[in-house]
Amino acid sequence: MNQSKVTISLYELENFYNAIFTKLGVPEEIAAISAKNFIYADSKGADTHGVLRLPLYVQRLQKGLVEKNPNLKWELETDNSAVLDAGNGLGFYTTQMAVEKAVEKAKGNGISMVTIYNNNHFGAAGCYAKMIAEENMIGFVTTNGAPLIAPVGGAERILGNNPFSFAVPRKNHEPVVFDMANSIVSAGKLMVAHHQGESIPEGWALDENGEPTTDPYRAYNGGGSLVPIAEHKGFGLSLMMDILSGVLSGANFGKNVSGLANYEKITGNGNAIIAINIEKLMPEERFFERLESLLHMVVGAKKAPGTERIYLPGERGQQVQEKNRQTGISINSKLHEELQEIASSLEAPLYKFS
Amino acid sequence: MNQSKVTISLYELENFYNAIFTKLGVPEEIAAISAKNFIYADSKGADTHGVLRLPLYVQRLQKGLVEKNPNLKWELETDNSAVLDAGNGLGFYTTQMAVEKAVEKAKGNGISMVTIYNNNHFGAAGCYAKMIAEENMIGFVTTNGAPLIAPVGGAERILGNNPFSFAVPRKNHEPVVFDMANSIVSAGKLMVAHHQGESIPEGWALDENGEPTTDPYRAYNGGGSLVPIAEHKGFGLSLMMDILSGVLSGANFGKNVSGLANYEKITGNGNAIIAINIEKLMPEERFFERLESLLHMVVGAKKAPGTERIYLPGERGQQVQEKNRQTGISINSKLHEELQEIASSLEAPLYKFS
Numbered sequence: 001m002n003q004s005k006v007t008i009s010l011y012e013l014e015n016f017y018n019a020i021f022t023k024l025g026v027p028e029e030i031a032a033i034s035a036k037n038f039i040y041a042d043s044k045g046a047d048t049h050g051v052l053r054l055p056l057y058v059q060r061l062q063k064g065l066v067e068k069n070p071n072l073k074w075e076l077e078t079d080n081s082a083v084l085d086a087g088n089g090l091g092f093y094t095t096q097m098a099v100e101k102a103v104e105k106a107k108g109n110g111i112s113m114v115t116i117y118n119n120n121h122f123g124a125a126g127c128y129a130k131m132i133a134e135e136n137m138i139g140f141v142t143t144n145g146a147p148l149i150a151p152v153g154g155a156e157r158i159l160g161n162n163p164f165s166f167a168v169p170r171k172n173h174e175p176v177v178f179d180m181a182n183s184i185v186s187a188g189k190l191m192v193a194h195h196q197g198e199s200i201p202e203g204w205a206l207d208e209n210g211e212p213t214t215d216p217y218r219a220y221n222g223g224g225s226l227v228p229i230a231e232h233k234g235f236g237l238s239l240m241m242d243i244l245s246g247v248l249s250g251a252n253f254g255k256n257v258s259g260l261a262n263y264e265k266i267t268g269n270g271n272a273i274i275a276i277n278i279e280k281l282m283p284e285e286r287f288f289e290r291l292e293s294l295l296h297m298v299v300g301a302k303k304a305p306g307t308e309r310i311y312l313p314g315e316r317g318q319q320v321q322e323k324n325r326q327t328g329i330s331i332n333s334k335l336h337e338e339l340q341e342i343a344s345s346l347e348a349p350l351y352k353f354s
Numbered sequence: 355m356n357q358s359k360v361t362i363s364l365y366e367l368e369n370f371y372n373a374i375f376t377k378l379g380v381p382e383e384i385a386a387i388s389a390k391n392f393i394y395a396d397s398k399g400a401d402t403h404g405v406l407r408l409p410l411y412v413q414r415l416q417k418g419l420v421e422k423n424p425n426l427k428w429e430l431e432t433d434n435s436a437v438l439d440a441g442n443g444l445g446f447y448t449t450q451m452a453v454e455k456a457v458e459k460a461k462g463n464g465i466s467m468v469t470i471y472n473n474n475h476f477g478a479a480g481c482y483a484k485m486i487a488e489e490n491m492i493g494f495v496t497t498n499g500a501p502l503i504a505p506v507g508g509a510e511r512i513l514g515n516n517p518f519s520f521a522v523p524r525k526n527h528e529p530v531v532f533d534m535a536n537s538i539v540s541a542g543k544l545m546v547a548h549h550q551g552e553s554i555p556e557g558w559a560l561d562e563n564g565e566p567t568t569d570p571y572r573a574y575n576g577g578g579s580l581v582p583i584a585e586h587k588g589f590g591l592s593l594m595m596d597i598l599s600g601v602l603s604g605a606n607f608g609k610n611v612s613g614l615a616n617y618e619k620i621t622g623n624g625n626a627i628i629a630i631n632i633e634k635l636m637p638e639e640r641f642f643e644r645l646e647s648l649l650h651m652v653v654g655a656k657k658a659p660g661t662e663r664i665y666l667p668g669e670r671g672q673q674v675q676e677k678n679r680q681t682g683i684s685i686n687s688k689l690h691e692e693l694q695e696i697a698s699s700l701e702a703p704l705y706k707f708s
Contacts (some may be wrong), residue, residue, distance in 0.1 A: 008685040028585070056429055061568060076634065076636075077466050078431065078462075078463040078634050079434075079462075079463050080433075080434050080463040080465060081463055081631075081634055081635060083464055083465075083636070096647020101459075101559075108432075108433075109432040109433050109434040110432050110434055110435020110436075110466075111435055111465050111466065111467040111628070112464075112465065112469050113449050113464050113465040113630060113635070115635055122684075134576075137698035138602070143371035149389070150655060150658075151652050151655050151664045151666075152664070153657060153658055153660075153663075153666055154652075154655035154656060154657060154658060154661070155655070155656045155657060155658045155659035156398075156656035158651050158652055158655050159652075162581075166597075167593040168594075168597055176589040176593075178591070178593070178594055180584075180587045180590065180591075184584065188513075206658070209654075209658060209659065210657070210658025210659070211658065211659070215522060222647075229583055229587055229588075230538065230584060231536075232536045232667070233583055234583075234584070236532040236534065236667040237534070239530075239648075239652065239666075239667065240520040240522075240530070240532055242648060242650065243492070243520075243530075243645065244492070245532055246647050246648070247637060247641065247644045247648055248492070248630075248632065248635055248641060249635075249636075250636060253644065253648050254647075254648045254651040254652070255651050269567060274465070274628075276467060276598075276602075277435075278602065280430065280432050280435055281430060281435060281437055281467070281469055281602055282430075282437070282603075282604060282605075284434055286604075287601065287602060290601045291597065291601050292597065293607075293608075294593075294600070294601055294607050294608045297512050297608040298505050298512055298513075298593065298607050299505075299533070300606070301504060301505050301508035301509070301510040301512050302508060302509045302510035302564075303508060303509060303564070304504075304507055304508060304509045304560070304563060304564025304565065304614065305563065305564070305565070306507075307507035307508070307564070308564065309507075310505045310507050310508055311506075311595075312505070313586070313590040313593065313594075316424060326550055330360070342567070
């Protein structure tokens with residue numbers, strides 16, 4: 001075996017997730033849905049949200065910090081809204097349940113909203129917004145997260161970078177999936193730079209005093225923070241996402257959201273999900289035509305020198321996904337060993353790595 | 355009279371707007387609502403959206419490019435959604451009508467959505483989101499606009515900077531009003547730099563070839579474009595705002611939205627408005643307590659050196675508003691002369707400037 005990298009197909013990795021969850025006591029249906037949504041990040045090349053995090057989920061399930069078989073409770077249902085107490089279950093599963101409810105509620109009228117509290121990390125927001133788009137609705141999904149960014153002028157992490165996603169259905173094409181977080185770079189980029197002994201560009205992060213730093217360790221582990229995009233704009237957006245997903249849902253919010261690697265606490269994440277039922281606002285065919293016309297303006301724009309192609313939001317991720325479906329993904333040997341240890345301790349089948 | 359600046363109170367300026375609209379044939383109710391919402395931008399110090407634009411609106415009304423007494427048509431109403439054909443009326447008025455509909459529709463359930471087509475510029479998005487917050491709902495309002503930004507890698511303006519606003523009610527305080535556009539700076543800043551013969555910092559704008567420029571004229575008048583915040587993120591957000599406000603509503607979208615200064619065409623703006631009825635998702639008192647707790651974390655964060663105070667979104671604008679209510683606003687003498695000419699040509703009363 002190659003000591004530096006191993007390759008695994010997405011199919012086998014999804015089966016591996018499924019087997020691990022099942023061995024940990026997660027019921028079959030929940031394990032299968034969780035594996036399917038967990039692999040979304042791996043498939044899109046979002047390394048920091050995928051397989052790298054499996055050991056954290058395993059620990060959290062083993063320590064009872066995530067419920068294997070959560071008791072989902074629907075509260076305050078109206079014709080077009082509902083609140084889900086996710087029972088501290090795997091966010092990959094609970095969030096899909098909330099998405100299905102939002103789609104069902106949006107069918108009767110033009111728009112619906114579902115909030116979730118007592119949830120866990122759900123991976124990539126785009127995975128869930130896309131499910132809504134696959135029902136010919138416009139999907140919006142947001143989450144709060146463990147604190148990473150300081151207010152402008154601050155020197156203390158107060159908010160997560162609180163990602164959100166919009167997904168819009170197209171006719172005969174994959175939906176447009178726009179998925180962003182409110183920091184300039186992810187915390188994962190800082191961790192990678194630190195492990196490789198590299199400095200980071202000025203502008204990405206602040207140190208523990210709120211001053212710019214190029215030291216990824218100070219920024220990430222030493223009490224520093226990530227810089228929000230466009231300063232007040234990114235911080236304000238993160239605040240709005242926490243108000244929708246944290247304050248309004250009944251979940252933890254702000255400094256009280258806990259991270260995956262903190263084994264003292266549940267994370268207490270919250271979410272907001274909105275589904276817009278296109279056909280209640282415009283005949284579907286007309287919407288699809290108009291959307292294609294706008295997208296055509298974008299990709300057909302006059303190009304700057306050096307630009308070969310203009311991409312729509314999410315298109316690069318789709319390209320990576322198509323490639324990864326062919327080639328599988330690479331895992332470094334240290335992580336591979338960790339996965340093997342997990343598999344053997346749980347007596348889970350060891351899938352074929354090459 | 356001071357030749358360089360004159361000062362006018364907000365009260366008198368609002369009355370002046372009202373009189374001008376009325377003299378142009380706008381019915382009283384529409385003129386009054388329009389004046390009230392037009393002055394919002396002046397009151398908040400958003401100079402480029404306020405009185406500077408009055409001559410443009412006057413021209414457009416006189417040329418029949420904006421309907422004085424629009425025929426508003428409600429279409430496709432459901433229990434929680436509706437589409438407004440704004441009849442090409444003044445956006446300050448039509449948008450308030452749509453906001454009132456959204457609030458009414460949200461009362462029965464958790465959330466509502468209203469789209470608008472055949473609309474005109476409405477001034478500041480925050481003005482309308484705030485109206486929703488004043489009904490103890492969370493408001494979201496967006497608009498498309500004339501093209502200003504190019505896709506990343508592009509050299510042609512395709513989308514407006516498509517502002518949007520979230521407003522959140524507080525107990526015993528003004529709502530939190532977060533209002534942003536998706537370009538790093540407004541087009542107004544480029545115009546001001548050009549008039550003052552100054553160059554602009556690299557990073558704000560591109561020239562007609564999609565290359566960075568420090569020449570505001572090339573960027574604004576010479577076929578260049580504004581740079582979106584955080585590159586793909588800002589462009590993607592602008593695209594989503596145009597899908598919601600333009601494509602989905604039936605309005606113009608993308609390159610087809612026209613600017614206020616183009617006297618050949620109607621603007622054809624579109625909008626999307628969402629109202630979230632807090633009390634259907636959480637007891638109101640509990641929401642207010644939780645919100646204050648989050649806002650307290652933000653403003654109470656440890657400060658970086660040199661920071662005296664951490665501001666919430668919209669708080670600086672509120673401070674400016676309080677000051678402007680006391681002192682009035684300054685208008686340069688050239689604009690003042692233009693306003694006087696408009697007043698005398700319409701036989702409108704000349705309000706007291708000092």
